[in-house]
Amino acid sequence: MNQVIQYNFPTIIRYGYQVRSELPKAIKDMGFNRPLVVTDRELASLPMAEEIKNYLTNAGLYSKVFSGTYGNPLKSHANLGANEYRVHNADCIVAFGGGAPIDVAKCIAVLVSHKGDLFEYEDRAGAKPIEISQLPSIFSIPTTAGTGSEVGRSAVVSDDATKVKRIIFSPGLLPKMVFLDPELTLKLPASITASTGMDALTHLIEAYLSKGFQPLCDGIALEGIGIVSQSLKKCVEFAKANEYSPSEEHIEARGLMLNAATMGGVAFQKGLGACHSAAHALSTVCDMHHGLANGILLPYIMEFNMSTSKEKFKRMAEAAGLGSKSPKSFIQWLEDLKAEIGIPKYLSEANVQKSHIDDLVKIAIQDVCHPFNPRSVSEEDFREIFTKAIGE
Numbered sequence: 001m002n003q004v005i006q007y008n009f010p011t012i013i014r015y016g017y018q019v020r021s022e023l024p025k026a027i028k029d030m031g032f033n034r035p036l037v038v039t040d041r042e043l044a045s046l047p048m049a050e051e052i053k054n055y056l057t058n059a060g061l062y063s064k065v066f067s068g069t070y071g072n073p074l075k076s077h078a079n080l081g082a083n084e085y086r087v088h089n090a091d092c093i094v095a096f097g098g099g100a101p102i103d104v105a106k107c108i109a110v111l112v113s114h115k116g117d118l119f120e121y122e123d124r125a126g127a128k129p130i131e132i133s134q135l136p137s138i139f140s141i142p143t144t145a146g147t148g149s150e151v152g153r154s155a156v157v158s159d160d161a162t163k164v165k166r167i168i169f170s171p172g173l174l175p176k177m178v179f180l181d182p183e184l185t186l187k188l189p190a191s192i193t194a195s196t197g198m199d200a201l202t203h204l205i206e207a208y209l210s211k212g213f214q215p216l217c218d219g220i221a222l223e224g225i226g227i228v229s230q231s232l233k234k235c236v237e238f239a240k241a242n243e244y245s246p247s248e249e250h251i252e253a254r255g256l257m258l259n260a261a262t263m264g265g266v267a268f269q270k271g272l273g274a275c276h277s278a279a280h281a282l283s284t285v286c287d288m289h290h291g292l293a294n295g296i297l298l299p300y301i302m303e304f305n306m307s308t309s310k311e312k313f314k315r316m317a318e319a320a321g322l323g324s325k326s327p328k329s330f331i332q333w334l335e336d337l338k339a340e341i342g343i344p345k346y347l348s349e350a351n352v353q354k355s356h357i358d359d360l361v362k363i364a365i366q367d368v369c370h371p372f373n374p375r376s377v378s379e380e381d382f383r384e385i386f387t388k389a390i391g392e
Contacts, residue, residue, distance in 0.1 A: 009266055011151060015180040015259065017251055020052065020141055024059030026177050027092060030137060034062045036090040038081055038105040039097045040069040043143065048184060052096055052141070064088040066108075072283055072290070073100040073157045075118050075166075078107035085112045085136075095140045095175065098196070099147030099156075099290070102140055106155035106173040109135050123154065123169035123368075132172030140175035143184045145235075145257035146196025146291050148203055148265020150178045156280075163284045167368065180262060182255035186246060190239035194341040197232040197257055198295030202275055203264030204228065205298070208316065209309050210271035210372040217270035222319045224263035229320040229333075231256035236341040271372030274364075275301040278385060281363035286352055295343040296350065299334040300389045306331065308375040346391030357386050 004016035014022060027035055035056060043049050044067030056063040066084040069077045085093070085108055095105035110121055113134040120128045140150040149155070154169040188196075208221035234253040278301065279293035306313055306327035313327035322329055335345070344350055352360075361382045364370070370377045 032092040081108040082111035098144040102149040103155035123167040130170035135172040138175040145261040146199035151265040195291035199291030200261040202294035206273040207267035214270040221267040225319040227260040272369040273373035277367035277370040
């Protein structure tokens, strides 16, 4: 239970029970002493956030907590955090939480080291370059097992006015050190465990199916699918039973999901697909949790893809430990998993209506993820997928 394992992919990843206690030493060893801790509003009120603050204070570090992130991350959250960084005269950032505060932390890093508006550095043609040498160092401690942002080189943040998601990308945004501590996820409620777990699974599946030759990512993605098949249902069952004690079985399951989420974050450097484009649209139009959107949509997108990726579906079925290796059996496994962990079958169960479809299609077709999908997706294809997924 107390063993700590280190990986480098390429950032340093420290994995183990209570490994978060190593954070102050890591910060001091890199020559920093004024960290800004970036977290979200809800997490900041919990004992685990106070514990992180105390770790830093007791080590003689001068830290400040910014907890102005809530819901889907917005540019305004990053602007407020950048101001806190400057006022504190911070010299590094600790990203503590789920994908939202980690992404906001990356945006803060850009804002405090570069002039101008955040979206001037959006990942698009003609954008201003991000100077890697100027970015402050980021230390990451994920508290959910989903986004993989702790090992990502990009941040996804929404425009406050339009809610359209923008991507800020630079290899320099990769955290310098990541602490994967399963104890931090033991008390996650069943709904968050399920939706973030489906987010991780979607990353792994879409990365594996995405266009292009990247065997390293493919191997990581397949192994990650196998890990999710072994551990996600167990984690949800522990959460439903309000079983928070640090038993060996619970810690192992939560630790496996943390690793699977991180593997998804590594694997999708290859690319994602249509499920993410559709999920981004749902977050924009309906303010839906990203992991929940992916979880509901995943079987519908896989049904759309199965005719072009039969051999890959076979390998995913093998990775998931299924008896049948057909694409339909893999999709049925996804449907069964959704039902077992409490993910709705239809979007209509999450208050998405047919009146939303025009706006959803408009956003999805403009998204940067679907060009990597193994099967080309048109506006009409997205319309059919959303219609089927709403299920009214």
